[in-house]
Amino acid sequence: MTKDDLITAIERVLNENRTMMGLEELVIGADTQLVGEVDSLDLASLILELETMTELAPFADGMVPFATAGDLADLHLPDEIERGGGASSVA
Numbered sequence: 001m002t003k004d005d006l007i008t009a010i011e012r013v014l015n016e017n018r019t020m021m022g023l024e025e026l027v028i029g030a031d032t033q034l035v036g037e038v039d040s041l042d043l044a045s046l047i048l049e050l051e052t053m054t055e056l057a058p059f060a061d062g063m064v065p066f067a068t069a070g071d072l073a074d075l076h077l078p079d080e081i082e083r084g085g086g087a088s089s090v091a
Helices: 003-020 040-054 069-075 078-082
Strands: none
Touching: 003 040, 003 069, 040 069
């Protein structure tokens, strides 16, 4: 899975939630601010979905700072484990 695939998944998950609430869909890019702009419950749901998709759990040991969709996607890339990003496999 590539970073672009993950950003597309972020957009899909967020827009599924927004559609259910009758809200306008968002266009998400790597620089789209998530923290402070997206509801915390939607972020939690999004993170769970990404962990399920990637079988990586970058938040298993606690909060890892991120702000944008690109930041969140990077945390769910297998290469991030090798760079010390804190991701671990979902058990």
